[in-house]
Amino acid sequence: MSHGGEEGKDEEGEEENRAAWLVGVKTLRIQPYNLPPLGPHDVKVRMKAVGICGSDVHHFKHMRCANFIVKKPMVIGHECAGIVEEIGSEVKSLQIGDRVALEPGISCKQCQLCKDGRYNLCRQMKFFGSPPTNGALANLVVHPENLCFKLPDNVSLEEGAMCEPLSVGVHACRRAKVSPQTRVLIIGAGPIGLVTMLTARAFGAPKVVIVDIDDRRLSFAKALGADETIQVSTDIQDVGEEVVKIQNAMDSSVDLSFDCVGFSKSMSVALNATRAGGKVCLVGLGQSEMTLPLTPAAARELDIIGIFRYRNTWPLCIEFLRSGKIDVKPLITHRFEFTQDQVEEAFETSARGGNAIKVMFNL
Structure with a gap:
């Protein structure tokens, strides 16, 4: 002006x-x-x-x-x-x-x-x-x-x-209790998926695999430090083979999945890819209603965590930026x-x- x-x-x-x-x-x-x-x-x-x-x-x-x-x-x-x-x-x-x-x-x-x-x-x-x-x-x-x-x-x-978008990643990682023992899958390589990836890394996650439908976003995620990237489709029929790809890329089981998209397809992948006793954190709010395989997820004792915005995150976000732990x-x-x-x-x-x-x- x-x-x-x-x-x-x-x-x-x-x-x-x-x-x-x-x-x-x-x-x-x-x-x-x-x-x-x-x-x-x-x-x-x-x-x-x-x-x-x-x-x-x-x-x-x-x-x-x-x-x-x-x-x-x-x-x-x-x-x-x-x-x-x-x-x-x-x-x-x-x-x-x-x-x-x-x-x-x-x-x-x-x-x-x-x-x-x-x-x-x-x-x-x-x-x-x-x-x-x-x-x-x-x-x-x-x-x-x-x-x-x-x-x-x-x-x-x-x-x-x-700090505002980063706060979503910090709140999600806090709610899901990410630690240096947590192997993380992130679904969606948009801004929130990427800040969640950076935060999971700052919380000590030793392995982070990220999936998206867009190969440009995935190459961006790889440059930012994702261990592995996998291109997926929007087709619900592909869940099974995508889960196999994810588990192969992880070399072991997925402890925690963050769905940063929020569609029936992305949440189905998260529920199927996460190990028994693991956690799925729904971050993205793409659809207000989904059709999901909840019964088998319950039988494997998956914890499903919701998050909304954030709370008390700015001091930690600023410290991550100040220290260079997150760029x-x-x-x-x-x-x-x-x-x-x-x-x-x-x-x-x-x-x-x-x-x-x-x-x-x-x-």
Whole structure:
């Protein structure tokens, strides 16, 4: 956005805040965005890096994602980092000029789930860019201090924005208790499959095999450190032979499978490929209903684990990035600026998929 001349200024000479509003199917408009007042425990953050997530693309293409339906214009985006520009009167942990990564969900803190520490399941969650809550693809946002995490000097703002997708991998690996004894299968080499792979490795998994239908994604996964990659099909008839391929590639049994796709086919492969007494963690939410071979899975005492978003993950994500245990930089394949044309092009690029892994805005 230009800061030259009077463009983007209001009558008092204050800069006008602008945001990318989703106003209809495949229709985004950069328009003024009036922020709520700064509360005593809030900070105002100038956005610098915002990534596009699969759920953003769903909203863009269909005006909905699962049961979340866009009913009125909404600011999009939730993978974000920026620089603190103003702080509320009670803010203690942050100062103006701090570089921060933002956790995008504000829970109620009052319900039983919040009190039990499982705040990611809060029914009253206000989550950036999930209807009806406005998101983060804007010049400025207001956010609670306790959800803004200071970045170390050697972690960039883009990497800070990547803490959000990385958090899904961290939460999945924590829930499934990945350890240096866990041989891991990952189904799906999209952004979430790849961050889950990187996280499983950081948690000590000695062997990680990843499968996908797209050979370009698989070569990307191999370059990122997958031990073996296997190309699979979308045909449910192929489950048996794919399971044999996976077990051969693993050299032994699969202790834990992460389904980062979430279709009947991918989940059937996960259930059949995992050893008796093992675990299957469903990460991807591709279909709301599936037809699955649950009875044989139950007879083999498979544990099926669900995850939703994440909780208490930002400090560990930032430490992984700071220490170099995880490098998310190769995942950022495309960069765009915050202009009307570039916002449209960025979402089209992300929606097309192909060789685009993570599309990032530099504001």
